[in-house]
Amino acid sequence: MAEEIDWSLTTFEGNRRRQHEEFLALPLREKLRIIEQMEEVTEYFAARRAAREAATQESTPPRTSGDSRNTSP
Numbered sequence: 001m002a003e004e005i006d007w008s009l010t011t012f013e014g015n016r017r018r019q020h021e022e023f024l025a026l027p028l029r030e031k032l033r034i035i036e037q038m039e040e041v042t043e044y045f046a047a048r049r050a051a052r053e054a055a056t057q058e059s060t061p062p063r064t065s066g067d068s069r070n071t072s073p
């Protein structure tokens with residue numbers, strides 16, 4: 001017979017608790033490796049965001065004082 005399902009793990013809280021338990025059970029070396037991987041992912045997305053913002057600024061013409069889109073007084 002198949003293993004019985006632990007339905008408490010199907011909630012957001014249950015899933016998060018299980019992730020914490022699994023992380024706490026890891027050896028220190030593995031925890032550091034995972035944290036370094038998270039840092040790499042963070043740097044990747046930060047670089048993509050910066051590139052996207054730079055591309056947006058380059059494609060947007062600068063506003064002049066006579067520009068009707070300028071809403072400042």
